[in-house]
């Protein structure tokens with residue numbers, strides 16, 4: 268057992284109603300401290316992963332400020348998919364490391380995150396899509412990921428409930444998986460707090476002043492705090508925070524809807540995803556079928572409302588693919604913001620003129636699976652190691668200096 272787990276075990280364990288309670292130390296009672304070496308704004312998975320890894324590396328003078336509650340943003344609303352099937356080497360390799368961190372999470376952080384490696388099965392309905400999968404598989408195999416191409420009959424061997432009419436081929440990697448997002452946040456938050464990080468919920472940052480002598484003053488209803496360095500981990504709200512110091516971040520929120528069914532007996536091992544429609548579904552450890560579908564043409568919005576259009580589209584596509592699900596009841600429907608960057612790649616590092624203000628945004632629909640490794644790499648950099656390649660390639664400047672992206676275009680940016 269690591270330090271902190273035993274002490275707070277009782278408080279963090281599910282109470283009689285089955286709800287997980289956070290330890291009182293995470294409530295962040297009282298005013299903010301006057302200053303901190305690093306203030307992380309945003310208590311989603313990205314900010315919390317960074318806080319934990321910074322503290323683990325000995326940098327504990329860290330304050331996390333969250334305007335609402337843990338899991339308020341996209342981190343508490345996502346599908347929990349974790350895959351290594353990508354089209355660029357850097358994303359494949361990052362995700363190999365992230366999967367390893369997910370595998371170790373329960374041991375390292377003392378929380379069961381229900382990580383289950385049942386694979387990801389991508390279905391192609393045209394030869395063009397098969398060619399795209401084949402190209403990716405070749406690269407994934409060269410990186411050591413055991414993805415393989417399946418014909419429709421072989422796909423049926425993995426998910427016998429599929430209707431393979433019109434399916435031309437499939438890509439399957441057995442070590443991809445799904446997780447339950449919330450305990451990731453609890454695990455990172457609890458361990459970060461145990462190591463000395465201070466977390467404040469219900470504390471919106473309303474303004475930030477760059478100080479002439481360096482550093483920043485952040486103002487909140489709970490008081491002001493002076494930070495030598497600031498990390499903007501506000502997900503889809505990152506442009507608003509950056510705007511407070513006059514930095515333009517060109518990401519924008521896109522509502523992404525998702526739903527979950529009544530619990531069924533376990534039958535579906537992999538996450539199944541249809542390339543053409545963006546349909547995806549998996550079965551959670553509790554038995555629910557959790558899934559969504561791309562609804563094209565959504566305007567940018569912070570609205571988290573749910574629509575009948577989504578439900579009808581999802582139901583039509585899902586029951587075409589798995590007719591057996593026709594009578595299953597949907598119990599919950601919700602939405603969250605994709606933090607969409609113009610090229611689908613993240614924005615990391617410090618913008619020009621603000622060497623002590625760091626960005627971690629633009630992760631679209633895959634920021635949860637990337638957070639374990641990005642949080643670790645960020646902490647390594649901010650505690651003195653040389654920055655990983657991903658930071659040089661993901662700079663904000665690429666959208667303004669005409670140099671184009673340092674990152675190759677990721678063309679497998681789905682779900």
Ligand SMILES: Cc1cc2nc3c(=O)[nH]c(=O)nc-3n(C[C@H](O)[C@H](O)[C@H](O)COP(=O)(O)OP(=O)(O)OC[C@H]3O[C@@H](n4cnc5c(N)ncnc54)[C@H](O)[C@@H]3O)c2cc1C
Nearest residue numbers: 309311313334340341342345346348472502603634635636
């Ligand atoms: C429906 C859906 C399905 C998805 N499925 C997947 C998936 O299967 N796999 C995957 O990897 N990813 C998925 N994603 C994407 C993933 O959820 C996000 O990329 C990830 O959670 C982003 O984490 P974050 O910490 O950057 O942002 P968030 O979780 O949004 O956290 C940002 C936090 O900042 C806080 N904040 C904002 N402004 C302020 C302020 N002024 N002061 C203080 N706090 C502030 C917010 O309240 C919020 O809690 C999905 C997203 C959605 C919406």
